[in-house]
Amino acid sequence: MSDLRSLYQEIILDHNKNPRNFGVLDDANRVIEGYNPLCGDRYTIYLKLEDDVIQEIKFSGVGCAISKASASVMTTVLKGKTVPEAEAWFEKFHALVTHPSGEDADGASLGKLAAFAGVSEFPARVKCATLAWHSLKGALRSSATSVSTE
Amino acid sequence: MNSTTVKKGVRDATVSRFDPGTVRSDFPALSVTVKGKPLVYLDNAATTHKPASVIEAITQFYSAENSNVHRGVHHLSELATEKFEESRRKVQRFLNATESSEIIFVRGTTEGINLAAQSYGGTVLRNGDNVVISAMEHHSNIVPWQIVCDRVGASLRVIPINRKGELLQEEFERLLDERTKIVALTHISNALGTVNPVQEMIRTAHDRKIPVLIDGAQAVAHGHVDVQELDCDFYAFSSHKMFGPTGIGVLYGKKELLESMPPYQGGGDMIKSVSFSKTMYADLPHKFEAGTPHIAGAIGLGAAIDYIGELAMEEVALHERRLVQDLTDALTDLPGVQIIGTATNKAGVVSFTIDGIHPHDIGTILNEDGIAVRTGQHCAQPVMDFFGIPATARASVALYNTTKDIQDLVAGVRHVQKVFH
Missing domain, CATH: 3.40.640.10 (Type I PLP-dependent aspartate aminotransferase-like (Major domain))
Known part of the structure; x- marks a missing residue:
């Protein structure tokens, strides 16, 4: 049960049930789809980028609790951030979920993202946690319109 | 027809044994533990375990x-x-x-x-x-x-x-x-x-x-x-x-x-x-x-x-049908659980979804209880599209599964619901 609780933390269950910034962003100037063909998780990330700053960010789609909460928390963290800042958050988050628990998990600097530290104990779920983030990275680079985990 | 022609029903005549409790011991992999718990293997539609004689x-x-x-x-x-x-x-x-x-x-x-x-x-x-x-x-x-x-x-x-x-x-x-x-x-x-x-x-x-x-x-x-x-x-x-x-x-x-x-x-x-x-x-x-x-x-x-x-396959089929029926009945009784695929003639497989909980999460939580099921689209994306669902959890039985496996899975599904509510 303790392992499970480290994965399904309250904050993750909450964002899964009540995802923030969920829906279509009508005036988005960057739209990208992220898809995991193994499990069928599929999200669309909408960005309104102005002068290298993420003015608005929303997402829509379906997937598991980990992928949905990750997308939701991501949108709350990145709103108002510059592109270089967002890319730095991507690196931080990626390190958090792919490194053994404890390493690099600096709770203070990670804020809400620290809730995903338990994912590193569940290798099969790393792709769930990073799907939205990989899509975001694609959207920031703008040329792509879809990102697949495979 | 040449000399190797065989007649239908020859295997039926074989004197056979079948007891799911006994056949389990023929399969070494069934005795592994997962997360400190005995393995409950219900992913037989993906692959079955191998008896010692095959190994x-x-x-x-x-x-x-x-x-x-x-x-x-x-x-x-x-x-x-x-x-x-x-x-x-x-x-x-x-x-x-x-x-x-x-x-x-x-x-x-x-x-x-x-x-x-x-x-x-x-x-x-x-x-x-x-x-x-x-x-x-x-x-x-x-x-x-x-x-x-x-x-x-x-x-x-x-x-x-x-x-x-x-x-x-x-x-x-x-x-x-x-x-x-x-x-x-x-x-x-x-x-x-x-x-x-x-x-x-x-x-x-x-x-x-x-x-x-x-x-x-x-x-x-x-x-x-x-x-x-x-x-x-x-x-x-x-x-x-x-x-x-x-x-x-x-x-x-x-x-x-x-x-x-x-x-x-x-x-x-x-x-x-x-x-x-x-x-x-x-x-x-x-x-x-x-x-x-x-x-x-x-x-x-x-x-x-x-x-x-060496087994009586008619008895095996009957045993499996009983397990599928028991699991179907138990899951149907659980609020918020839907069976996907309710054909009159079914064998081996019970696919299900739980309200508000993605099958991937179901699979991870069941695994913590030592229970192996398949979750996802099962290489049948058009079926998922038809039912308007992203994926299912799928329990599939083989001849070595027992009533206890089914009870463990049903308890596991309750556990999943508890984690999420």
């Missing part, structure tokens, strides 16, 4: 019999050839095929269907023709036909299903016409558990002189398959879903069809003579078995058939 047969081959087949005159090569061909005869008896030359060893169901699609489909299909499949096919009985259809300009026609997950028979008949060159159907759906009335459907197709391929991947571990009784033209299955090793499977084909078909792959062992101007192909079944085959795999499959042969 021993493979070890014995590599330890004391290893050699290439159909090559040397030396002792080991003759021994390997004999054991390999003996396995082919075991498969022949297992399927009640007329001749052992109708048994083609392939890597698995997928390769078997690809062989039929490329060699048979690729020869008979012309621009404007069609192939009839069903809406509940595994991707491996969709994509091979799509590939050949795209190449020649033929089209794929799909028999629709109802909300219970049953094929609409009147639609099936409507789809068949003079341009239908083959029907390819699953015997039992891997995603829904539906047992299709393949014998009747084969008759319907044959009335119009259309051959039928049956994808038997999910059927071979759950009961008696008799290709003469079914009168199917092709039957494909994988060893690993019936207690044998991975990497080996079978395409059965009626002799006259196989003889009319061009080779699937070229290479050694599939030829009579080779020169740079002309190659003569070998007779059946070797025409379709280019290169060194998975010899140990075929021997392991033979051992799996021996193992099944």
Whole structure:
């Protein structure tokens, strides 16, 4: 049960049930789809980028609790951030979920993202946690319109 | 009919034993622990575990019999050839095929269907023709036909299903016409558990002189398959879903069809003579078995058939049906749980969803309780689209599962709901 609780933390269950910034962003100037063909998780990330700053960010789609909460928390963290800042958050988050628990998990600097530290104990779920983030990275680079985990 | 012809029902006459509690001890992998808990293995539609006799047969081959087949005159090569061909005869008896030359060893169901699609489909299909499949096919009985259809300009026609997950028979008949060159159907759906009335459907197709391929991947571990009784033209299955090793499977084909078909792959062992101007192909079944085959795999499959042969498969099927029914009843009683696939005739599989909880999360939480189920689309994306769901959790039983496994799963599902609420 303790392992499970480290994965399904309250904050993750909450964002899964009540995802923030969920829906279509009508005036988005960057739209990208992220898809995991193994499990069928599929999200669309909408960005309104102005002068290298993420003015608005929303997402829509379906997937598991980990992928949905990750997308939701991501949108709350990145709103108002510059592109270089967002890319730095991507690196931080990626390190958090792919490194053994404890390493690099600096709770203070990670804020809400620290809730995903338990994912590193569940290798099969790393792709769930990073799907939205990989899509975001694609959207920031703008040329792509879809990102697949495979 | 030659001397190797076998009669239907021979296996039924075998004096047999079946007790799910006892057979468990034949499968070493069932005694592993997961997260400190005893394994509850309910992912048999993905692959089954192997009895010790199969593992021993493979070890014995590599330890004391290893050699290439159909090559040397030396002792080991003759021994390997004999054991390999003996396995082919075991498969022949297992399927009640007329001749052992109708048994083609392939890597698995997928390769078997690809062989039929490329060699048979690729020869008979012309621009404007069609192939009839069903809406509940595994991707491996969709994509091979799509590939050949795209190449020649033929089209794929799909028999629709109802909300219970049953094929609409009147639609099936409507789809068949003079341009239908083959029907390819699953015997039992891997995603829904539906047992299709393949014998009747084969008759319907044959009335119009259309051959039928049956994808038997999910059927071979759950009961008696008799290709003469079914009168199917092709039957494909994988060893690993019936207690044998991975990497080996079978395409059965009626002799006259196989003889009319061009080779699937070229290479050694599939030829009579080779020169740079002309190659003569070998007779059946070797025409379709280019290169060194998975010899140990075929021997392991033979051992799996021996193992099944010692059991009363009618009792096995009854036992499994009871488990499926018990699980269905228990899950139906749980609020917020839906069974996907409620066909009248089902075998082996119970697919389900839980309100507000993605199957992927179900699988992770069940795993913490030592329970193995499959979660996802089960290589049947069109089925998921039909039911308007992203995925399901799927429990699938084999002969070694017990009532306790079902009780553990039901307790696990309650645990999943507790974590999320």
